[in-house]
Every structure is written in C-alpha cells, then in structure tokens.
Amino acid sequence: MQVAFAFAFAVLIQLAHAADSTKFCKCTCGQNSTIVELTKFALSHLPHASAPIDVDTLMPNVCMNCTRHLCGIAEPQLCDGAAVDEEIVPLCFQRDSVQDELIVTGFLLLVVGLLAWAAMRDRVKPVLDRVWDQYGYSSAVRREID
Numbered sequence: 001m002q003v004a005f006a007f008a009f010a011v012l013i014q015l016a017h018a019a020d021s022t023k024f025c026k027c028t029c030g031q032n033s034t035i036v037e038l039t040k041f042a043l044s045h046l047p048h049a050s051a052p053i054d055v056d057t058l059m060p061n062v063c064m065n066c067t068r069h070l071c072g073i074a075e076p077q078l079c080d081g082a083a084v085d086e087e088i089v090p091l092c093f094q095r096d097s098v099q100d101e102l103i104v105t106g107f108l109l110l111v112v113g114l115l116a117w118a119a120m121r122d123r124v125k126p127v128l129d130r131v132w133d134q135y136g137y138s139s140a141v142r143r144e145i146d
Helices: 004-018 040-043 068-074 099-133 139-145
Strands: 022-029 032-039 089-094
Touching: 022 068, 032 040, 032 068, 068 089
Parallel strands: none
Antiparallel strands: 022 032, 022 089
C-alpha cells in the first residue's frame, strides 16, 4: 500500500514537472539554423539579439512566440550566405515528453525498489515470517511468495 502511494506520488510530481517542460524554437534559413529557448529568462538574455525582447508582451501559449520575427531578432545573421528567396522557417518543439519522463521514472523506481529489496531481504524475511505466522499463512504459500 505504501509502495503504491509512493509510486503515485512520484508520478504526480513528474506530471507536474512535465506540464512545465521547456519548449524551444528552431529557426532555419537555408543551411543555417539556431535553437532558441522559449522561456522569459532566456528570451531576455539572448547573446546575439539585435533588439531587446519585451518579455511582458509574450503570448501565453509559448509556441505562439516562435515566429520569423523572433528568429530575426534572436539571430540577425541567420540568413547570411543563404539564397535571396529563402525565408526563415520557425519550428516550435518540446524536447522531453510526459510519456518519456514517466517511463524513465517508473524504470528508476523499479530498479531502486529491487536493489533495496535485495539489500534488505535477509533482514526483512524474519519479520515477514512472523507476520505470516500471525495471520495463518501456510508454508506452501510462503514458498510461492519467496
């Protein structure tokens, strides 16, 4: 029961963390490309920005901020050396998905649980035997569980 509660709690923490996953904007012009992190801090501290970005005017939907205009401000030399008719192509993406994080978290919890059981089995087994005797489990049931 406690293990199930701990696992459910860990899953909820991961879901809360994943709900706030960082999104990125990939700006491509010809063979040149750059990736811009779409957080208020990162957008206000762009190293090559041609003009400051007012983070108070950003859209609530983070991917709506991934525009040609943002790409042009974030990396002014992006289209240097590209053909005249090529345009900046913005693409919003999220590096980690909720499913990936849940799979990794579940695997880590399983491995840690198995390692803990392997390390503590000799100490826990006598306690389990006493509890099983107290509640009337037969030795046949114990052999199946072991």
